[in-house]
Amino acid sequence: MRVLFFDPLHGAAGDMVTGALLDCGADQALVMQAMRSVVGEPTISIVDRAGIRAVHVVTHAGPAPRTLGEVLAIVRTADAPDEAIRMAEGVYHRIHAAESEIHGDHAHFHEVGADDAIADVIGACTALHSLNPDGVVVLPVLLGTGTVEGAHGRYPLPAPATLALIREGGLLARFSGEEGETCTPTGAALLAAFQTISRQQVPSFRVERIGYGAGTRNPKETPNVLRAMLVETEEAAPGDTVDLLETNVDDVTGEVLAQTLQNLIGAGARDASAAPLLMKKGRAGYLVRVVCSPDKSSALARLLAEELGTLGVRCSPLVHRFVAERTIEPISTWIHGEERAIDVKVGRIAGKVYSVKAEFDQVAAWADHLGVPVRIVARQVEEEAWRAVRRSDDGV
Structure with a gap:
């Protein structure tokens, strides 16, 4: 099984994700084509960040506040594979949910709705699509301290939207002790959308490719890079261990839910079920649970997200089960x-x-x-x- 690791050695931003994936072997021509269709010709160069050679992506685009509908309209015109466009739409739905939680239901995108951010999202999604890993692991994201100036004023770091995206995506995080923004909302949204499995599911592996994506800043004491590693895991041993996928939903019909369970079984799930659930604010919903072999958890988690529109799938890896x-x-x-x-x-x-x-x-x-x-x-x-x-x- 080929697994992609993201290791935020210093931080995570959209351009850093794209650069790391390109350095890890993503199809540069395909990524450039996708980004070019959204903004002008991006620049891809090799730079030095505290002694580490890294790929730096610059889009040469400016700010432009937009609604979710306006952003999605641009995303859908991108000259990119359909799956990459769907991934990008999912990233922006995540960002919209975080922004709405903070600013209200009619929130506009500012920095994350700018042409450069849209190009970064399209580029990163296209790069991931071209690598086509069986699973993605995100190691703990580093958070900076201090304040940042945004369209709504001055905010403490980590930015509220970044924290909301980290929480909803189930990402692990820790403070770096550094002053300044190390993880942006776009970077957090991409990593949250890409993550499909946990580090515990990949106890040992062989490293195939390593890539470094550079941020714009170049502090002398710390390499401002995001590392990506493409690895080959050991074959899962047959027997009595499975992965357990779960998600809560409250906005799907019974017909959609029934079809989703059928599709999950057809895609290789060992079992798929849904149980009634009372959710927050008294809303009626369902707990959807999928039992699968570890090698299928990534694909089935993505299928759950696509079919139900859920923004997060919990994965309990390597659960021991009795097998008769x-x-x-x-x-x-x-x-x-x-x-x-x-x-x-x-x-x-x-x-x-x-x-x-x-x-x-x-x-x-x-x-x-x-x-x-x-x-x-x-x-x-x-x-x-x-x-x-x-x-x-x-x-x-």
């Missing part, structure tokens, strides 16, 4: 003078059968053909399965 010995055995049964073989799932512990369950779809189809209630057909098939098990145990 299971076989599928065809069981021949006579009902109303007709014989049919129905697949039955047989569960064993230490070789002893403790559970039999007929495959529902086959049972339902036969019941419909016979004009008999499904429960009657299922019961007779499972009774015959138990008789077959006993004959096998007795050596008959």
